[in-house]
Amino acid sequence: MCESNVYLNRAGREELLMERVDRIIPAEDGSIFLESVFGERRVVKARIVEMELVRHRIVLEETPEAMVAERIQEIWLEPATDHGHFHEGEEVILRVFKGYNMKPGDGFSRDGLEAFAVAEGVKRAVPVQERQGSLEINLGQEADGLLQVYVRQQGEHELYGKVVLEIGHHHHHGLQPLGLPLEIVPAGYSHARLGENYEFQVLAAGEPVAGLEVKATYAGTHHRDYPHRLRTDDNGRARIFLTARGNYLFSVTHKNITSTFTLVKSY
Amino acid sequence: MCKDMSPVEAAIQFHGHICPGLLMGVRVAEFALNKLGVGPDVNEELVAVVETDSCGVDAIQAILGCTFGKGNLIFKDYGKNVYTIASRENGQAIRIAQKFRSSHTPESQRYRELVRKGSLTEAEAAEKEELIGLLFEQLMSTPFEELFDWKEIDFEFPPKARMHATVQCVLCGEGVTDIKATETAQGPVCPGCLAENGGR
Numbered sequence: 234m235c236e237s238n239v240y241l242n243r244a245g246r247e248e249l250l251m252e253r254v255d256r257i258i259p260a261e262d263g264s265i266f267l268e269s270v271f272g273e274r275r276v277v278k279a280r281i282v283e284m285e286l287v288r289h290r291i292v293l294e295e296t297p298e299a300m301v302a303e304r305i306q307e308i309w310l311e312p313a314t315d316h317g318h319f320h321e322g323e324e325v326i327l328r329v330f331k332g333y334n335m336k337p338g339d340g341f342s343r344d345g346l347e348a349f350a351v352a353e354g355v356k357r358a359v360p361v362q363e364r365q366g367s368l369e370i371n372l373g374q375e376a377d378g379l380l381q382v383y384v385r386q387q388g389e390h391e392l393y394g395k396v397v398l399e400i401g402h403h404h405h406h407g408l409q410p411l412g413l414p415l416e417i418v419p420a421g422y423s424h425a426r427l428g429e430n431y432e433f434q435v436l437a438a439g440e441p442v443a444g445l446e447v448k449a450t451y452a453g454t455h456h457r458d459y460p461h462r463l464r465t466d467d468n469g470r471a472r473i474f475l476t477a478r479g480n481y482l483f484s485v486t487h488k489n490i491t492s493t494f495t496l497v498k499s500y
Numbered sequence: 501m502c503k504d505m506s507p508v509e510a511a512i513q514f515h516g517h518i519c520p521g522l523l524m525g526v527r528v529a530e531f532a533l534n535k536l537g538v539g540p541d542v543n544e545e546l547v548a549v550v551e552t553d554s555c556g557v558d559a560i561q562a563i564l565g566c567t568f569g570k571g572n573l574i575f576k577d578y579g580k581n582v583y584t585i586a587s588r589e590n591g592q593a594i595r596i597a598q599k600f601r602s603s604h605t606p607e608s609q610r611y612r613e614l615v616r617k618g619s620l621t622e623a624e625a626a627e628k629e630e631l632i633g634l635l636f637e638q639l640m641s642t643p644f645e646e647l648f649d650w651k652e653i654d655f656e657f658p659p660k661a662r663m664h665a666t667v668q669c670v671l672c673g674e675g676v677t678d679i680k681a682t683e684t685a686q687g688p689v690c691p692g693c694l695a696e697n698g699g700r
Contacts, residue, residue, distance in 0.1 A: 308519075347558070389519075426505075426506040426509060427506060427508055427509050427512070428506060428509075428640055429506070429510040429638070454626075454629065455622060455625040455626040455628075455629050456626045456629065456630075457622075457626070460629070460630060474636075474637050476518075476632065476633040476636040476637060477518075477629075477633065478509075478512060478518070500505060500509075
């Protein structure tokens with residue numbers, strides 16, 4: 234192993250900033266670019282204060298200027314309903330967001346953005362429209378059943394966002410992966426409830442990815458960064474005990490792809 | 501909303517937020533249903549006697565269906581986290597008492613500090629949110645007997661709630677339940693008007 238964990242010394246307290254970093258590039262403006270073996274990238278206003286190469290440990294110290302975290306942007310989907318599912322005959326609308334940690338950023342460009350709906354193994358392209366300054370997908374009326382919808386934005390770093398939509402009241406057992414290059418798949422049940430464990434699997438081109446960091450957050454978090462960081466086991470699985478209200482968002486980055494899955498609580 | 505909420509979701513919906521006290525009430529309510537072998541109350545099949553007016557009582561109302569309005573939630577102002585839950589259907593009753601300091605952990609202490617502080621910085625709000633998550637998992641996964649003592653007890657069931665006639669207060673003109681009105685020479689007076697007039 235030749236990568237290191239990078240820690241940030243903030244007011245005398247060391248915080249793990251990024252795991253398994255294999256590229257560090259200091260810039261002239263006093264910032265440092267970090268890239269991990271998982272493809273995660275960050276830019277921080279900091280200086281290197283210690284490098285313990287035997288222990289694979291690098292310590293940075295925050296410079297007086299505010300920390301700049303140019304994190305990889307993510308795209309994600311949220312159904313426009315207050316109780317997590319739709320009924321037959323209702324307009325099925327989803328909102329598309331781009332940002333980080335479930336916090337939308339500014340100026341979401343539709344360039345290279347595509348959306349698809351998959352029902353019973355049949356995939357169809359669906360339009361993404363701009364509406365009152367935000368992006369949305371209006372599927373119109375959908376038949377009773379389960380629908381998986383995903384968005385993809387191609388570029389130097391490819392982005393995916395996926396959600397499972399329920400039309401009517403359905404159990405989500407046995408959901409099939411869509412075969413995305415990087416995909417989070419619910420292990421047994423695609424929506425879960427507060428106070429329960431929720432398990433999922435991360436697949437890259439259909440194969441489980443072991444040892445990958447999965448970030449998890451929830452609507453309305455006060456945390457600037459993801460409040461939960463999980464790690465997939467040998468079968469690419471990870472789980473979390475759900476302690477927050479509202480929808481959860483899971484995000485993984487692997488080889489220049491960032492993929493999210495929105496866990497929708499349904500009532 | 502067209503699906504049943506989980507008990508904990510129902511309690512949070514009713515109470516408005518997640519807090520350790522509410523979660524302790526969730527544990528009590530779920531234990532009582534299981535131990536008494538009953539479902540949530542519909543029409544006064546259950547009676548709850550609560551010796552506190554803290555957050556946990558809202559979980560009792562939301563999950564057990566014993567509510568102030570139905571008259572099957574009886575409040576004793578003792579300041580103790582003690583709950584007696586009884587079933588009219590099978591005549592059984594259990595008394596559940598929170599063990600002294602059973603939920604005291606460094607995390608819960610810090611959480612209380614932040615709650616007392618009131619106005620929080622962004623970092624403190626994030627810390628409080630994290631503590632809630634930790635306490636949530638702790639309180640929901642700790643064996644019940646580590647948190648509470650419980651025993652079956654003999655229980656004298658109170659009569660079911662009764663409908664009373666409404667009479668008009670002669671001073672304010674508002675309606676008042678007859679058993680709460682005081683009969684005076686002028687006619688019935690409601691407790692509010694009675695207090696304003698020095699109890700006369």
